[in-house]
Amino acid sequence: MDLTVPMESCIRETLRVTLRFRLAFVAGFLTWTVSGCNEFQPQAPLPYASDKATSAKLADKPKVQARVSQLVSQLFGPNTEELRVPPGAPLPEAGARIASQVLLAEGDSTKPGPVIHEAGKPDTPIRGGLGLYREHCMHCHGASGDGNGPTALFLWPRPRDFRTGVYKFTSTEGTGVDSKPTRQDLKRTLLDGIDNSSMSSFAAVLTPSEIDQVLDYIVFLSLRGEVETTLATLGQDVSEDDAETDLSEDVAQEAIDLVFGRWTNAAERVIAPPSARPEATPESIERGKQLYLGAKGLQCFGCHGLDGKGNGESFVDYRSFVRAVFQGNPSQDKIDELKDFAEKNSKKWADDWGQPLRPANLQAGRFKGGRRPIDLYWRVAKGINGTPMPAHFSSSGGSLLTSDEVWDVVNFVLALPSEKSLLEGAKAVELAPSTDTANNLPSAGSPDPSQQPAS
Amino acid sequence: MRYWSLLFLVTAALCVGSFVYAMFDPNWWLLHNVSVRSPLHFGAEIDRLTMLVLAITGAVFVLTMLALSWALWKYPASPGRVAQYSHGNHKLEIVWTLIPAVILVFLAFYQMGSWADIKFRSRRPKSAPLAQVTGRQFNWLVRYPGVDGKFGTTDDLHVINNLHIVKDQAVLIDLKSQDVLHSFFLPQIRLKQDAVPGMTIPVWFDVDTPGTYELVCAELCGWGHYKMRGLLTVHETQAEFNEWMTSALAEQNQTQPAGATAPDAQASDPATTATDPASSTVERS
Ligand SMILES: [Cu+2]
Numbered sequence: 036m037d038l039t040v041p042m043e044s045c046i047r048e049t050l051r052v053t054l055r056f057r058l059a060f061v062a063g064f065l066t067w068t069v070s071g072c073n074e075f076q077p078q079a080p081l082p083y084a085s086d087k088a089t090s091a092k093l094a095d096k097p098k099v100q101a102r103v104s105q106l107v108s109q110l111f112g113p114n115t116e117e118l119r120v121p122p123g124a125p126l127p128e129a130g131a132r133i134a135s136q137v138l139l140a141e142g143d144s145t146k147p148g149p150v151i152h153e154a155g156k157p158d159t160p161i162r163g164g165l166g167l168y169r170e171h172c173m174h175c176h177g178a179s180g181d182g183n184g185p186t187a188l189f190l191w192p193r194p195r196d197f198r199t200g201v202y203k204f205t206s207t208e209g210t211g212v213d214s215k216p217t218r219q220d221l222k223r224t225l226l227d228g229i230d231n232s233s234m235s236s237f238a239a240v241l242t243p244s245e246i247d248q249v250l251d252y253i254v255f256l257s258l259r260g261e262v263e264t265t266l267a268t269l270g271q272d273v274s275e276d277d278a279e280t281d282l283s284e285d286v287a288q289e290a291i292d293l294v295f296g297r298w299t300n301a302a303e304r305v306i307a308p309p310s311a312r313p314e315a316t317p318e319s320i321e322r323g324k325q326l327y328l329g330a331k332g333l334q335c336f337g338c339h340g341l342d343g344k345g346n347g348e349s350f351v352d353y354r355s356f357v358r359a360v361f362q363g364n365p366s367q368d369k370i371d372e373l374k375d376f377a378e379k380n381s382k383k384w385a386d387d388w389g390q391p392l393r394p395a396n397l398q399a400g401r402f403k404g405g406r407r408p409i410d411l412y413w414r415v416a417k418g419i420n421g422t423p424m425p426a427h428f429s430s431s432g433g434s435l436l437t438s439d440e441v442w443d444v445v446n447f448v449l450a451l452p453s454e455k456s457l458l459e460g461a462k463a464v465e466l467a468p469s470t471d472t473a474n475n476l477p478s479a480g481s482p483d484p485s486q487q488p489a490s
Numbered sequence: 491m492r493y494w495s496l497l498f499l500v501t502a503a504l505c506v507g508s509f510v511y512a513m514f515d516p517n518w519w520l521l522h523n524v525s526v527r528s529p530l531h532f533g534a535e536i537d538r539l540t541m542l543v544l545a546i547t548g549a550v551f552v553l554t555m556l557a558l559s560w561a562l563w564k565y566p567a568s569p570g571r572v573a574q575y576s577h578g579n580h581k582l583e584i585v586w587t588l589i590p591a592v593i594l595v596f597l598a599f600y601q602m603g604s605w606a607d608i609k610f611r612s613r614r615p616k617s618a619p620l621a622q623v624t625g626r627q628f629n630w631l632v633r634y635p636g637v638d639g640k641f642g643t644t645d646d647l648h649v650i651n652n653l654h655i656v657k658d659q660a661v662l663i664d665l666k667s668q669d670v671l672h673s674f675f676l677p678q679i680r681l682k683q684d685a686v687p688g689m690t691i692p693v694w695f696d697v698d699t700p701g702t703y704e705l706v707c708a709e710l711c712g713w714g715h716y717k718m719r720g721l722l723t724v725h726e727t728q729a730e731f732n733e734w735m736t737s738a739l740a741e742q743n744q745t746q747p748a749g750a751t752a753p754d755a756q757a758s759d760p761a762t763t764a765t766d767p768a769s770s771t772v773e774r775s
Contacts (some may be wrong), residue, residue: 174713186713206747219748227650228629235628236650239719305747312745315644406648407744453643 080116082177086198086260090266099270106266111259112138115178117145118155118165121291124258125249125298133252134163139231151244160418164252167245171237172253180256182388190233193390197253198260200294201387201421204404206413207304211387212261214420215301221250231401258294265290284388309430310438314445322440323447324457329464332434333427337446339393342458343451345396350393387421394424400452411445495562502555524559524724525679528658528698534605536680542600546593608634608681614692620661621653623693625672627686628714630705634735647739656731657700665691675708675723682708700726 093100112119120130129150131137136145136354150158169178177184180197185192195202205216216224225246230247237246264288267292273281281283284460313319327335327343340346386392395403404410415436416428427444436444451457512518520540525533589682607613622641624631632653636645654689656662665674674693675682697703707718725731 171717189713192762233627233714235714235717237717239651239721240717241516307747307750308745407742409744409746412745451642451647 044405048385060355062298078113079218079359081178082114083259084177084181084183086181086264088195088266089198089260093270096273096278097268098191098275098278099273099282102282103263103266103270105286105427106282107259107263110262110291111255112420116165118255120255123291123295124255125295126254127247128216130251130252130255130453132161132164132248133255134165135160135333136163150209161248162245162254164248164250167249168252169355171240172233172249175233180253180260192232192392193388194234196388199264199387199421200257200261200297203415203419203421204410204414205301205407205420207301208306209304210393210418210426211420213297214417215298215304217302217305218250221253222246225250227405229403231395231399232404232425254298257422258298261294261297262287262290263303264291306413306417308409308416308438308442310442312408312412312442312445313439315450319443319446319452320450320457321447323443324461325443326440328461329466331436331440333436336461337461338423340394341395341463344395345393351354354390394421397448397451399460406443406449408445412441414449415444416441418467491690492563492566495559495566498555499508499559500560501725502552502559506548506552506689509544514694520680521678523680524679524697524699524701525681525695526698528696529574530607530660530694530696531698532604532608532695533678533680536606541602550590574617574745591746592665607671611692614694615662616765617660617662619664619692620655621651622664622666623685624666624668625675625718626668627670627712630718630720631668632672632720634741640716645739647735647742649738651705651718652723653720654723654725654731654734655697656725657727658698659728660696663693670709670711671709672718673709675706676703677706678703684709690740697722697724700724704705709774 061211075394091351104203104358108114110121112117118134118137120126120133124128124130125426126133131148133148137148138144142241148161151162152158161449173184174186175184175190175194176182177187177194177195182194182196182205184194200212200215202216202220206222207214207217208219225241226236226238237249241249254307266282269290270278270282272360297480326333327339328341330337336343338345338347395401400406401410402414404414414424416426416438418424418426427436428438428441447457516522520537523533523537527530599771602675618635618639619641620634622633626634628745630651630653632649632651633641634647634649635641636643638646653663663674665683665685666689669687669689671687673682674685676695677697679697681693681695683691686692701724703722703724705722706718707715709715711718724733725734
């Protein structure tokens with residue numbers, strides 16, 4: 036048999052293959068260089084993700100649910116990229132800065148957003164809150180503002196869910212959705228970040244104008260989410276057949292008015308301390324310490340601990356907490372025991388967003404809501420929205436603190452990080468039984484002792 | 491195919507050309523150096539070393555590329571020519587090993603003085619640290635000791651991503667990290683120092699021109715690495731710096747909402763804290 040022929044054809048074949056391969060390689064390389072590495076582009080605009088609690092309200096009413104979505108998308112735009120601002124929205128410039136283009140109130144035509152005027156340069160359109168949010172915020176806070184972006188899982192505390200309209204660190208009266216942040220509150224969060232969390236400062240990353248644009252968009256996400264929740268709540272009383280008629284556009288307008296109203300008057304509801312801050316004298320600090328340890332029945336140490344390290348008895352122990360946040364370590368033998376414990380207590384130590392949390396370690400001197408005395412006054416006096424940290428100041432008195440006492444606690448909390456010996460060997464103040472009973476006699480203005488919050 | 495040699499020659503010429511062009515274009519070249527005429531002038535020192543290394547490597551690059559192109563031109567593939575076996579050339583090998591070795595040893599000794607000035611702890615300014623800078627995912631936390639000159643007391647000034655110093659004054663910074671490796675990088679001063687968790691690392695430098703410069707993180711420290719950008723503000727005079735410090739402390743000690751006056755004056759008007767006016771650069775079209 037002559038082997039040379041197949042051998043030769045084999046070589047020829049190989050050559051042809053390599054030639055084809057080279058051509059393909061060159062062609063591929065050229066297409067790649069010409070097209071560039073395109074950024075990831077989703078096929079269609081991302082839809083909004085509804086809040087779980089909100090959609091659960093209408094779980095058995097698909098028609099009502101559809102009607103709510105229809106109304107919300109009429110008001111705020113159909114998806115996360117086509118935005119519409121309802122008239123009267125509590126946003127500067129009628130919300131024009133939330134995106135480089137917004138949908139007109141009626142119809143689907145768009146109108147361009149504002150432009151930047153700079154001397155000697157042609158006008159350029161603004162990036163708009165949406166574009167900036169997508170670049171800097173979305174990876175944690177999510178496309179819908181649900182606090183569930185791709186990097187959110189790495190973080191603790193978890194990023195905020197803007198849809199509920201509850202903001203932790205506000206300066207205004209009220210609690211939960213009623214205590215809205217002022218523009219200043221939001222701006223401080225963006226400029227200073229939130230210490231002891233992964234929220235970083237954007238002062239050197241964004242320009243002042245860009246910060247305004249992002250803030251507008253974040254408020255827009257809250258407005259939309261709150262209106263959706265309000266409509267879903269109203270929808271609970273509507274039967275499937277009457278979805279169209281009972282959830283009319285007038286009803287939607289009422290929801291809008293309710294939600295927008297909460298935001299519009301925020302600036303007028305800022306709490307100004309009725310008494311000036313006293314000098315942080317040792318006496319004032321000592322009074323604050325006694326209040327912290329329960330001199331007036333407030334049990335700050337119950338959560339923040341007798342040594343101020345955030346390890347109080349009435350709070351979940353550290354191991355269960357780690358287990359809930361980081362799914363624990365399977366090699367731990369007490370895991371089942373901890374599971375029961377965690378389930379039983381999950382209500383107690385979760386915030387309104389269902390995320391477990393820890394009381395602050397006051398010895399660390401790191402204050403999420405800011406370290407200015409006024410920030411700490413607000414934290415103590417009105418609490419932290421959406422968390423078990425309650426309000427401690429009531430102008431009507433009762434067993435809550437007076438304004439002067441709040442300042443004493445503030446002075447104590449500010450002094451603690453540099454004077455750690457303050458709480459060395461501290462014991463809870465034991466109230467004399469007689470005065471205790473007298474204080475706890477039911478009287479107007481004094482809260483029910485069983486409801487009395489641990490601070 | 492001796493024309494391949496031209497491709498190599500042209501590529502090399504483009505490389506050299508882009509470097510020459512870059513030197514005359516401030517947008518292409520290194521950032522403007524602001525640590526040149528100051529007493530420590532580390533920036534000038536680093537740039538001098540960088541240029542020396544660039545000159546040496548540039549010369550070697552040019553010579554190598556010329557030799558490569560010449561060899562490709564001179565000895566193209568020619569059908570029928572028989573390959574030759576060569577055992578190599580000892581002398582040549584010794585030469586091309588020794589020359590780079592000598593250059594490297596020279597550079598290693600030549601830069602020792604600069605390295606010592608910039609990094610040896612014994613050379614740090616004898617003054618107390620001006621500030622503590624702590625890296626944290628994803629911020630630079632800056633802490634000034636305040637009036638008492640001691641860190642960890644109630645009069646400390648805490649600012650974020652914001653370092654202020656005075657022109658021509660050698661400043662000492664205590665660099666720390668709270669979580670992972672970060673790197674304190676002042677590109678306009680040519681200063682870079684890793685921040686290592688658990689360590690306090692002294693960093694010192696000075697600046698010759700007042701202004702605002704970048705402070706960035708130069709160690710990929712997580713998904714928010716790029717957000718770790720701060721500003722270094724250099725004041726003309728100590729008085730100007732003190733003024734800044736006073737106003738920053740006043741802000742940190744604020745006891746009333748912005749715009750409201752102390753309650754004793756009975757004039758607190760929370761409404762003045764309302765939405766501040768839209769940024770002046772943005773107007774409706
Ligand atoms: Cu970093």
